[in-house]
Amino acid sequence: METKLLTTSEKDINTAGGIIADGGLVAFPTETVYGLGASAFDIGAAKKIYAAKGRPSDNPLIVHIADKLQLSDIAAEIPNEAKIVIDKFMPGPITVILKKKPSVPDTVTAGLQTVAIRFPSNETAQRLIKAAGVPIAAPSANLSGKPSPTTAAHVIADMTGRIDAIIDGGACDVGVESTIVDFTGDKPEILRPGGVTYDDLKAVGLDIIINKNILKSIGANEVPKSPGMKYKHYAPNAEVTVVEGEKDAVQKKIKELLKGVDGKTAGVLAMYGAEYDDAVILTAGESNREYAKNLFSALREFDNLGVEIVFAEFCEKDGYGLAVKNRLYKAAAQRVIHV
Ligand code: AMP
Numbered sequence: 001m002e003t004k005l006l007t008t009s010e011k012d013i014n015t016a017g018g019i020i021a022d023g024g025l026v027a028f029p030t031e032t033v034y035g036l037g038a039s040a041f042d043i044g045a046a047k048k049i050y051a052a053k054g055r056p057s058d059n060p061l062i063v064h065i066a067d068k069l070q071l072s073d074i075a076a077e078i079p080n081e082a083k084i085v086i087d088k089f090m091p092g093p094i095t096v097i098l099k100k101k102p103s104v105p106d107t108v109t110a111g112l113q114t115v116a117i118r119f120p121s122n123e124t125a126q127r128l129i130k131a132a133g134v135p136i137a138a139p140s141a142n143l144s145g146k147p148s149p150t151t152a153a154h155v156i157a158d159m160t161g162r163i164d165a166i167i168d169g170g171a172c173d174v175g176v177e178s179t180i181v182d183f184t185g186d187k188p189e190i191l192r193p194g195g196v197t198y199d200d201l202k203a204v205g206l207d208i209i210i211n212k213n214i215l216k217s218i219g220a221n222e223v224p225k226s227p228g229m230k231y232k233h234y235a236p237n238a239e240v241t242v243v244e245g246e247k248d249a250v251q252k253k254i255k256e257l258l259k260g261v262d263g264k265t266a267g268v269l270a271m272y273g274a275e276y277d278d279a280v281i282l283t284a285g286e287s288n289r290e291y292a293k294n295l296f297s298a299l300r301e302f303d304n305l306g307v308e309i310v311f312a313e314f315c316e317k318d319g320y321g322l323a324v325k326n327r328l329y330k331a332a333a334q335r336v337i338h339v
């Protein structure tokens, strides 16, 4: 299949909207990561998403809207606490899980009776959803298991020949996927941390809990609340180890670890711009906000540079820390050294 490269011009957005309306697949920028979109009401189109990504069929998609009026086409009911979140944080980097209307196909929700809904703030994403004339079902636009794409170049690397079109809208602002909050249980629960933080949600009066699986791997016999939790994620080819703690202790430890890499090409994902000998250094940025924005891009870049072992400096500093940690620990297959 030939994959068209599109810009954010009105003509190109209309072309992309037409492709979605006709049952095709378009990758598009959002404020979090690039999404791989299809019409949310077209079963055949949704199936193509799973095939293009190599995504397991039991891992549901997020339905993207560009107008709050579309909520009533998708959600069967909206509890009061969800209304507060929708009111305060949408459009923005947050996804709400609600009971679904029967009109939402099982292929989109992977057979669940609940549906994930998001209203992105990215203008290109909003224009595309409006041009398509339907809500857009979309997971991240990477091959399953790879780091999520935060530039069109990342999507081109993974999806060329597999989808109809890619819209280049530049680099994503947040850099990690949306915060997912489940409103179908006893209390609202964060299933995935992201750009809207736990503190942001507490600040609007929500009695909210954080799912216990956010910072660990799922046991073989556990059934996770979010199907995506049980799959391998964000895995670069390099073996990643997180070294977590205060600056001096982290840097001392990484210098020691670099001595034992045994001729392998080593890299450091650096918060503080340290000088390490014999290592490829990529910058994560000193704040956790910057770290979130740079993380996936850096993981892909280490692979492109042939780096085999990566040590990631990490220190939890602000509300974005949980979102960074969740992705970083997964990328490292839970290899974390606390110093
Ligand atoms: P992605 O944005 O590619 O990471 O994929 C969407 C994420 O949303 C996956 O981790 C899914 O497991 C999660 N998700 C989608 N729908 C639901 C749902 N109804 N309940 C819980 N999690 C969901």
Ligand code: MG
Pocket (backbone or CB within 6 Å): 139, 140, 148
């Ligand atoms: Mg994903």
